[in-house]
Amino acid sequence: MQRSVSFNQLKIACSNCNLRELCLPVDLSVGEMQQLEILSHAKHVYARGDYLYRSGDKLQSLYAIHSGSFKTQFLHEDGREQVTGFQMIGEIIGLDAISTDHHNCDAVALENSEVCELPFNKLEALSRELPGLQRHLHKIMSGEIVRSQGIMLLLGSMRAEERLAAFLLNLSQRFAARGLSPTRFQLRMSRQEIGSYLGLQLETVSRAFSHLQDDGVINVKVRSIEILDLQRLKDCLNSSR
Amino acid sequence: MQRSVSFNQLKIACSNCNLRELCLPVDLSVGEMQQLEILSHAKHVYARGDYLYRSGDKLQSLYAIHSGSFKTQFLHEDGREQVTGFQMIGEIIGLDAISTDHHNCDAVALENSEVCELPFNKLEALSRELPGLQRHLHKIMSGEIVRSQGIMLLLGSMRAEERLAAFLLNLSQRFAARGLSPTRFQLRMSRQEIGSYLGLQLETVSRAFSHLQDDGVINVKVRSIEILDLQRLKDCLNSSR
DNA sequence: ACATCGGTTTGATATATGTCAAAATCCATG
DNA sequence: CATGGATTTTGACATATATCAAACCGATGT
Numbered sequence: 001m002q003r004s005v006s007f008n009q010l011k012i013a014c015s016n017c018n019l020r021e022l023c024l025p026v027d028l029s030v031g032e033m034q035q036l037e038i039l040s041h042a043k044h045v046y047a048r049g050d051y052l053y054r055s056g057d058k059l060q061s062l063y064a065i066h067s068g069s070f071k072t073q074f075l076h077e078d079g080r081e082q083v084t085g086f087q088m089i090g091e092i093i094g095l096d097a098i099s100t101d102h103h104n105c106d107a108v109a110l111e112n113s114e115v116c117e118l119p120f121n122k123l124e125a126l127s128r129e130l131p132g133l134q135r136h137l138h139k140i141m142s143g144e145i146v147r148s149q150g151i152m153l154l155l156g157s158m159r160a161e162e163r164l165a166a167f168l169l170n171l172s173q174r175f176a177a178r179g180l181s182p183t184r185f186q187l188r189m190s191r192q193e194i195g196s197y198l199g200l201q202l203e204t205v206s207r208a209f210s211h212l213q214d215d216g217v218i219n220v221k222v223r224s225i226e227i228l229d230l231q232r233l234k235d236c237l238n239s240s241r
Numbered sequence: 242m243q244r245s246v247s248f249n250q251l252k253i254a255c256s257n258c259n260l261r262e263l264c265l266p267v268d269l270s271v272g273e274m275q276q277l278e279i280l281s282h283a284k285h286v287y288a289r290g291d292y293l294y295r296s297g298d299k300l301q302s303l304y305a306i307h308s309g310s311f312k313t314q315f316l317h318e319d320g321r322e323q324v325t326g327f328q329m330i331g332e333i334i335g336l337d338a339i340s341t342d343h344h345n346c347d348a349v350a351l352e353n354s355e356v357c358e359l360p361f362n363k364l365e366a367l368s369r370e371l372p373g374l375q376r377h378l379h380k381i382m383s384g385e386i387v388r389s390q391g392i393m394l395l396l397g398s399m400r401a402e403e404r405l406a407a408f409l410l411n412l413s414q415r416f417a418a419r420g421l422s423p424t425r426f427q428l429r430m431s432r433q434e435i436g437s438y439l440g441l442q443l444e445t446v447s448r449a450f451s452h453l454q455d456d457g458v459i460n461v462k463v464r465s466i467e468i469l470d471l472q473r474l475k476d477c478l479n480s481s482r
Numbered sequence: 483a484c485a486t487c488g489g490t491t492t493g494a495t496a497t498a499t500g501t502c503a504a505a506a507t508c509c510a511t512g
Numbered sequence: 513c514a515t516g517g518a519t520t521t522t523g524a525c526a527t528a529t530a531t532c533a534a535a536c537c538g539a540t541g542t
Contacts, residue, residue: 074390074391074393074394076394076398077479078478078479080394080398080399081398082390082393082394082397082398084390084393084394095382095383095386096383096386096387096390097383098379098380098382098383099380099383099384099386099387100387104387104390105390124372124375124376124379125372127369127375128368128369128370128372128375129369131365131369134365134368134369135365138339138365138382139339139340141336141339141379141382141383141386142336142337142338142339142340142382143340144386145336145337145340145382145385145386145389146337146340146341146345148386148389148390148392148393149315149323149325149337149345149346149389150315151389151393152315152323152325152389152392152393152396153315153317153321153323153325155393155396155397155440156323156396156437156438156439156440157317157321157322157323157437157440158321159528159529160528160529190488190489190490191489191490191491192489196397196398197397198397199396199397199398200529200530201529201530201531202489202490203490203491203492203529203530203531203532204528204529204530206490206491206492207491207492207529209490209491210491210492222489222490222491222537222538237319238318238319400498400499401498401499431518431519431520432519432520432521433519441499441500442499442500442501443519443520444499444500444501444502444520444521444522445498445499445500447520447521447522448499448521448522450520450521451521451522463507463508463519463520463521
C-alpha cells in the first residue's frame with residue numbers, strides 16, 4: 001500500500017545530528033552541505049505522550065524524526081478522532097501545516113523520541129538555492145500524497161483482516177528499509193490506535209490479530225509481532241474478494 | 242471536511258488562458274507575471290471518458306483544470322479500484338507523480354473539459370526565482386495532504402449517510418467558491434463513482450440519497466441535486482453518533 | 483506478594499452495509 | 513418517436529463489523 005519509505009527523507013534532516021553518515025545528501029556538494037548545516041537546529045527530546053505540535057499551532061518548522069516514533073491524529077469537533085499516520089525514524093512530519101500556516105492535526109510521541117527541527121522559512125529559502133533540495137522536498141510532499149491514497153484504498157475497499165495485513169506489511173517494509181528485522185518487531189501503538197488508523201474498532205483489530213495467528217501467518221504476543229509467513233500475509237491482500 | 246478550495250490554485254495556472262482576470266497571481270509583480278506566461282502551454286481539450294494521464298505515465302506536467310471536471314482513481318493489482326478525488330475548475334491535478342516521477346493513478350474526464358499544461362521542470366525552475374510561486378506550490382501540495390486527511394476521517398469513522406452529507410457539503414462549498422449556486426448543482430459522476438470515493442456500494446449511496454430526500458434535507462433527481470436545508474445537512478455530520 | 487489499573491482478548495448479540503435480484507428510469511441512437 | 517442499454521432505485525436477505533460485557537493479562541506501585 002504505502003511505497004517503501006527509504007532513508008531519503010533523512011537526507012535533508014540531520015546534517016547537524018549524530019547520524020551524519022546516514023544523512024549525507026547524495027546529490028549535494030560539500031559546499032551545499034555546509035549550507036545545510038546552518039539549517040539544522042538542536043535536537044529536541046520528547047517523552048512518550050508528549051505533543052510535538054497540536055492542531056492550531058502556527059507552522060514554525062518541519063520535524064525530522066531522529067529516533068523513536070510518533071502518531072499524527074486529526075480531531076473532529078464532535079469528538080471523533082482519526083489517527084492519520086504512524087511516523088518513525090527518518091520520516092518528516094508537519095507537512096500538513098504548510099497549507100494554512102497552522103497545524104491541523106496533533107503529533108504525539110509514541111515512545112521517548114528525538115526530533116530535529118527544520119525551520120520552514122529557512123528550508124524554503126535554501127531550497128531556492130539548491131535544486132536538489134527543492135526536488136527532494138517536493139518528493140517528500142508528493143510521497144505523503146501517495147501514502148494517503150494508499151490509505152484511502154485500504155479504508156475504502158478492504159476488509160478488517162486485509163487492512164491489518166496491509167498495516168503489518170507496511171511496517172515490515174519500513175523496518176527493513178532501516179536495517180531492522182522485517183519479521184520481528186514491537187508495536188509502539190495500542191489496539192485502539194491501530195483501530196483508529198485502520199477504521200476499525202479495537203476489538204476487531206484484536207480479533208484480526210488472533211485470526212492471523214490461528215492461521216499460522218503471524219505470532220502475536222500483545223505488542224510483539226513475528227511474521228511467520230510473509231508470502232501468505234501478502235496473499236491476504238491480493239487473493240481475497 | 243475538505244478545506245474550502247479557493248481560486249488560489251488558478252493563480253499559477255492560467256496566465257495564458259482566457260480567464261486571465263481570475264488568474265492573476267496577486268502577489269507577483271507584472272514582470273514576474275510575464276515570466277509566468279512562458280510557462281503556460283496550450284490548452285488541451287478532453288472528451289468525457291478521456292484519460293488525462295494513466296498510472297505509470299512519466300511525469301511531464303501538472304495540469305490546471307480550466308473547465309469541466311475529472312476523477313482520479315487508483316487501481317490495485319487485484320482489480321480493486323478507489324476513486325481518490327473529483328477535481329473541478331481551478332484545481333491542480335498530477336501532484337502524486339512528483340514522488341516517483343511517474344503517475345500512480347489515472348485521471349479521467351467526467352465531461353468535456355479543458356486543461357492547461359504546466360511543465361513541471363519549468364514550474365520548479367521558475368519557483369526558485371519567484372518565492373511567491375514557490376510558496377504557492379507548497380501550499381497546493383500541502384492542501385492536498387490535508388484534503389486526504391479529511392477523507393481518511395470520513396472513510397475511517399463516518400456512517401454512510403454522514404459520508405454522503407460530507408460529500409455534498411464539500412461540493413457545495415467548492416461550487417460556492419466559484420460563484421456558482423451552493424444549493425443547486427449537477428453531479429458529474431455516477432453512483433458507482435461516488436460509492437468508490439466514499440467507500441460504499443452504489444446501492445448504499447442511492448439509499449442514502451433517498452433517505453436524505455425523505456427527510457426533506459435535499460431534493461435528488463438522479464444527478465440533479467438541490468440542497469433544501471443546508472444547516473440540517475451540516476447537522477448530519479456533527480450530531481450523529 | 484498483592485492489589486490496582488490500563489490494555490487486551492474473547493464471547494454473545496445487534497446493526498449497518500453488502501449482496502443479489504428485479505423493476506424503474508434515463509439517455510443515446512437510429 | 514421508439515428502442516435498447518446503461519444507470520438508478522428499491523426490496524429481501526446475508527454478513528462483516530460494531531457494541532456491550534466479562535474475563536484475562538502484564539506492568540506498577542505499595
